[in-house]
Amino acid sequence: MKSEFKSLLSDILSEDQLIAFAEEFGGTRLYVPCKPSTQMGKAIIAAIGEEGFTQLSTFFGQDYIRVPLLIILRANRYRGAGLSNAVIGRRLGMTETGVNKIFSNLAAKGELLPKGSKPLANVQDVQSINSGARCFCCGHYNPERETLPEVQHIAAQDGDLVGQIE
Structure with missing residues (x-):
């Protein structure tokens, strides 16, 4: 089914x-x-x-x-769009090892897309994605949003949040 x-x-x-x-x-x-x-x-x-x-x-x-997750299709198309295995893993919520296994299975079947051979409509700037230009709050890529600096939190002795250091 x-x-x-x-x-x-x-x-x-x-x-x-x-x-x-x-x-x-x-x-x-x-x-x-x-x-x-x-x-x-x-x-x-x-x-x-x-x-x-x-x-x-x-x-x-x-x-x-x-709605299916379509992990194999998405992984193959992300590879075709030129994304790195690390970025593909983050987008799919899996490890790079898992991504490598998917690609090994696709290669054995002769279905693996060459890297960068088939761009995706919603992935325009592959270099920025591969270099890590993404949202710090949830990890997604959004070209219209500036990335936010990471903030270190300092906790008081009783565990309450008392301040932030940039």
Whole structure:
């Protein structure tokens, strides 16, 4: 059933839309509304666009779906976009060793994308991502947001927070 659902999703959405959908909602049970004016409709449109929402709501409107994580697809596409294994691991919530195993399995099947061969729509500045230009609060990459300096907290003897040192 799971592979049939993933296959159906890949028939409905483009690969870039699938990846954006999994990045935003992967691992959750998601209500797909019929109307784009609802709060959830707007959130889905923000992730995959109006065309993607229309296609998704045609098949799954007024129903709940379990959004797959698509770890293997995302890892391969991130590699194709030129991201380093460390960055791929952080984006997928796994270790570099796990990423290497995924790539070994894909290479054995002949499905491994060459590094930098297939850019992703939502990954524009690979050099900044690979060099660590990311948000300190949660680790995601956002080109419009400046990174914040890390702040060291000093605690009092009783455990209360008393100040910050930059």
